[in-house]
Amino acid sequence: MKLVSLISGGIDSPVASYMMAHVGAEVILLHMDNGKYGEPKDIEKVRDIAAQLEKVTGREFPVYVADHEPNQTAIKENCDSHYQCVMCKRFMHNVAKQFAIRNGCEGIIMGDSLGQVASQTLRNIRAEQTSLQFPIIRPLIGLDKEDIIETAKRIGTYEISIRKTSGCAAVPVGPTIDAQPDRILSFQSKMDFDGLVSASVDSARRIN
Numbered sequence: 340m341k342l343v344s345l346i347s348g349g350i351d352s353p354v355a356s357y358m359m360a361h362v363g364a365e366v367i368l369l370h371m372d373n374g375k376y377g378e379p380k381d382i383e384k385v386r387d388i389a390a391q392l393e394k395v396t397g398r399e400f401p402v403y404v405a406d407h408e409p410n411q412t413a414i415k416e417n418c419d420s421h422y423q424c425v426m427c428k429r430f431m432h433n434v435a436k437q438f439a440i441r442n443g444c445e446g447i448i449m450g451d452s453l454g455q456v457a458s459q460t461l462r463n464i465r466a467e468q469t470s471l472q473f474p475i476i477r478p479l480i481g482l483d484k485e486d487i488i489e490t491a492k493r494i495g496t497y498e499i500s501i502r503k504t505s506g507c508a509a510v511p512v513g514p515t516i517d518a519q520p521d522r523i524l525s526f527q528s529k530m531d532f533d534g535l536v537s538a539s540v541d542s543a544r545r546i547n
Contacts, residue, residue: 341365342476343439344448345431346402348384348504351450351479353392353496354487358478359448360396366448367401369438369543371431374408376509380502386547387499395494405434406542410535411509418526421515426526428467433532434539436473441540446474452487453480466518 344356346368360366370385382404389400410430411423418426435447451459468475479487491497 341367341442341444342446342448343367343369343435343442343444345435345450346370346385346388347450348381348388348500349450350491350497350500351452351455351487352448353388353450353500354490354494355448355450355478356400357392357396357490357494357496359476360392360398360400366398367403367442367444369435370402370404371407371434371539372404373411373507373509374406376408376411376507378505380504382546384499384502384504388496389547391495391499401545402547403438403543403545405438405539407431407434407539410539413530413535414526415509417529419522420511421513422518422522422526423509423511424514425463425467425518425523427509429523429527430536430539432468432471432475433536436471437536437540438543439473446476449475449477450479451477452482452484455484460516463516463518466520466523469520469523
């Protein structure tokens, strides 16, 4: 089983990647580079997380970085601001799907834990993956945050994940917790969604 994991540098996605590798999956890490909405330290964290995952599992964790700044800008220019995070996840899912297909992967790993943040309500998760038609594996979905933190500490990724960065500058005030699939598709139709996704996939480069 070969999977692509959307890795953010936060606490959750490294644990999700570890859990799937622990049960035998070959995992490729894909980081979406926020460009001006993030900072270079985000990529440094992902490199260090990959090195720690390799150390604790004895497996290889190739890291790829794909451009995400144009997608964030397109969302800002074409969507209700409350949908920024949901549409961001929508882009990431579709980029990860195309990247997975190109690299022979059978599914996508996400670090979602139900209800932990606004983009992870059940309704938002449903809307984000509308018509995706590709497996998304969420090994943390029912776990309490403290359980996830405990695992992160045990595998040595926690201290890396909590390094201070500026965070995502695209996050809106008052993100929706009840995204509607029809609105997702309406926003998507206002931009060159497929072209932006393809450009992100084409930009993916291996950094370790």
